[in-house]
Amino acid sequence: MNRPPEPAKRGVSLATREALWAFVFLAIPLAFFLFIRIWPAFQALWLSLFDWHADPSKRPFVGLEHYEQMLNDRLLLKALQNTLAYTLLGVPLQLLLGLGIALLLNAVTRFRDVFRAIYFAPYVTPAAAIAWVFSWMLSPNFGIVNEILSVFGIPPQPFLTKPSQALATVTMIVVWQNLGFQVVLFLAGLQNIPRDYYEAARIDGASNWQLFRHITFPLLNPVMVFSAVIGTIGFLQLFTQVVNLNFTDQGGPLGSTLTLALYIYQVAFARFELGYAAAITVLLFVIILSITLVQLRLLSRRVEY
Amino acid sequence: MKRLSTFLIYALLILGSVVMFFPFVWMFLTSLKPFAEIFELKVWPQAPTLDNYREVLFKTQFPRWFLNSLVVALITTFSVLFFDSLVGYALAKLRFPGKGLIFVLILSTLMVPTEMLIIPWYVMSTEYGWSNTYWGLLFPGIISAFGVFLMRQFFETLPTDLLDAGRIDGLSEFGVFWRIAFPLVRPALAALGIFTFLGNWNAFLWPLIVVQTANMRTVPVGVALFSSEAGTAWNLIMAASSLAVLPVLLVFLFFQRQIIEGVVLTGVKG
Numbered sequence: 001m002n003r004p005p006e007p008a009k010r011g012v013s014l015a016t017r018e019a020l021w022a023f024v025f026l027a028i029p030l031a032f033f034l035f036i037r038i039w040p041a042f043q044a045l046w047l048s049l050f051d052w053h054a055d056p057s058k059r060p061f062v063g064l065e066h067y068e069q070m071l072n073d074r075l076l077l078k079a080l081q082n083t084l085a086y087t088l089l090g091v092p093l094q095l096l097l098g099l100g101i102a103l104l105l106n107a108v109t110r111f112r113d114v115f116r117a118i119y120f121a122p123y124v125t126p127a128a129a130i131a132w133v134f135s136w137m138l139s140p141n142f143g144i145v146n147e148i149l150s151v152f153g154i155p156p157q158p159f160l161t162k163p164s165q166a167l168a169t170v171t172m173i174v175v176w177q178n179l180g181f182q183v184v185l186f187l188a189g190l191q192n193i194p195r196d197y198y199e200a201a202r203i204d205g206a207s208n209w210q211l212f213r214h215i216t217f218p219l220l221n222p223v224m225v226f227s228a229v230i231g232t233i234g235f236l237q238l239f240t241q242v243v244n245l246n247f248t249d250q251g252g253p254l255g256s257t258l259t260l261a262l263y264i265y266q267v268a269f270a271r272f273e274l275g276y277a278a279a280i281t282v283l284l285f286v287i288i289l290s291i292t293l294v295q296l297r298l299l300s301r302r303v304e305y
Numbered sequence: 306m307k308r309l310s311t312f313l314i315y316a317l318l319i320l321g322s323v324v325m326f327f328p329f330v331w332m333f334l335t336s337l338k339p340f341a342e343i344f345e346l347k348v349w350p351q352a353p354t355l356d357n358y359r360e361v362l363f364k365t366q367f368p369r370w371f372l373n374s375l376v377v378a379l380i381t382t383f384s385v386l387f388f389d390s391l392v393g394y395a396l397a398k399l400r401f402p403g404k405g406l407i408f409v410l411i412l413s414t415l416m417v418p419t420e421m422l423i424i425p426w427y428v429m430s431t432e433y434g435w436s437n438t439y440w441g442l443l444f445p446g447i448i449s450a451f452g453v454f455l456m457r458q459f460f461e462t463l464p465t466d467l468l469d470a471g472r473i474d475g476l477s478e479f480g481v482f483w484r485i486a487f488p489l490v491r492p493a494l495a496a497l498g499i500f501t502f503l504g505n506w507n508a509f510l511w512p513l514i515v516v517q518t519a520n521m522r523t524v525p526v527g528v529a530l531f532s533s534e535a536g537t538a539w540n541l542i543m544a545a546s547s548l549a550v551l552p553v554l555l556v557f558l559f560f561q562r563q564i565i566e567g568v569v570l571t572g573v574k575g
Binding site: 015017021022023025026029036037038040043104105107113116117126128129130132144179180184185188233236239240244247248260264269277282289 | 311314315317318321322324325326328329331332335343344346388389391392394395399400401402404407410411414416417418419420421422423424425426427428429431444445447448450453478479482503506507509510514524525526528529532533539542543545546549550553554556557558561562564565568569
């Protein structure tokens with residue numbers, strides 16, 4: 001009779017060896033994560049409880065005072081309102097335009113890749129430089145955009161220089177830059193939908209609108225959730241464009257383009273109230289976390305056929 | 306009817322393309338104009354000149370900024386590719402206690418916005434003397450939780466038999482990873498590499514904070530601060546912007562297919 005092998009003993013030593021190797025693999029990267037991501041997140045919480053001083057021993061503990069301070073901070077309120085406006089305006093706009101262009105691209109065959117590349121190009125370019133290009137193009141007196149508008153008999157617009165137009169203008173510029181990303185994702189999503197579904201529905205006499213409403217739209221849902229979440233997080237952290245579009249009066253005119261991220265930057269590195277700034281970053285964290293969770297829950301009803 | 310709708314679709318797409326591409330064209334055309342011409346609003350430069358580029362390249366430290374950006378983007382890219390693959394591979398293919406916990410821990414860092422980390426990073430940098438150094442510029446980018454997630458997804462698709470074959474041939478665990486698994490996930494590495502590079506090349510907020518002297522600026526920060534001092538010399542500002550935008554645009558045209566496939570790969574899979 002054959003003797004059974006000894007899997008237990010051999011298995012234990014092999015398993016131990018494998019686990020040891022795993023920790024060798026993980027040691028350095030995990031140290032990086034702890035050091036660069038995890039520890040600083042807790043340190044932000046900790047710093048928010050102190051008033052800032054360059055010498056750590058001279059930082060007075062203030063408890064939750066900074067969180068109270070936020071309740072009466074008018075600029076913070078303005079930054080929150082603006083950030084909300086950016087998000088509510090920008091995310092749907094870029095989803096709609098992205099989906100629209102992807103549908104158009106999906107309907108053609110020739111030059112599709114060329115168009116796709118043109119729409120995507122702005123996404124890879126540095127936002128800081130792009131913002132300067134737009135502030136030149138949108139200059140009220142010498143900008144090419146007002147020149148083009150005048151051809152159609154439209155009077156010159158103040159764009160970035162007037163509080164009532166500045167936020168919408170910044171949003172347009174951000175959407176212009178993000179659009180290609182959305183188009184590429186939606187186009188990939190559209191091409192993942194099996195042709196059979198459309199053919200079957202057509203045989204049943206479905207109209208174009210019905211095809212879109214009952215096949216395209218529900219099957220694109222996962223892509224839309226992904227785009228909406230990425231877009232929302234991006235708009236909630238808007239900084240680079242806002243700074244560079246109005247460099248001498250960042251967040252202006254009259255605070256009309258101020259965002260939460262820019263306000264945090266100003267509190268921390270212009271006013272040097274690092275403790276208070278840390279408290280506002282905790283607020284930003286809570287906002288991003290809750291919006292992401294709500295969005296995932298609301299939108300991610302998966303559809304199977 | 307069919308032909309009309311095709312015509313309409315192309316017309317819309319071309320109109321959209323013009324809107325997308327015109328800013329680049331206008332930037333470039335303005336950068337070729339002498340100062341006297343820029344407020345005339347003629348489309349083509351009447352007396353095209355490269356003086357603006359000469360001014361930006363030789364009167365600022367632009368070449369140095371370019372080098373700085375290159376150093377930061379290259380080091381972070383290689384670091385992310387190597388270390389994120391190591392973690393992704395260990396999480397996908399090795400058995401060890403605490404695996405689930407480590408994965409959740411890494412993923413949870415995705416929810417923390419950069420703004421929240423920047424103040425502690427700044428405090429660390431001043432305390433340890435990292436501000437205004439290359440290490441100070443690049444340390445926040447040397448690892449990426451998203452990359453770990455992506456690489457883990459890809460390593461999971463590799464058949465375990467293949468790795469076992471390497472073990473039987475006497476490769477060490479690291480040899481199995483480096484010689485067998487790593488080369489097989491090349492599409493994922495390409496996508497992750499391109500996005501890490503672009504993300505670090507275009508980064509603005511952290512370099513703005515950690516850099517104090519002009520010689521340590523990266524391209525976006527250097528160009529922004531130069532522009533803010535140039536007043537109404539839009540010809541110079543557009544030359545600086547072109548120098549920041551055109552190299553990226555060229556790289557994009559060159560790797561267009563891989564970059565776009567990378568978005569699809571990370572977006573649809575990840």
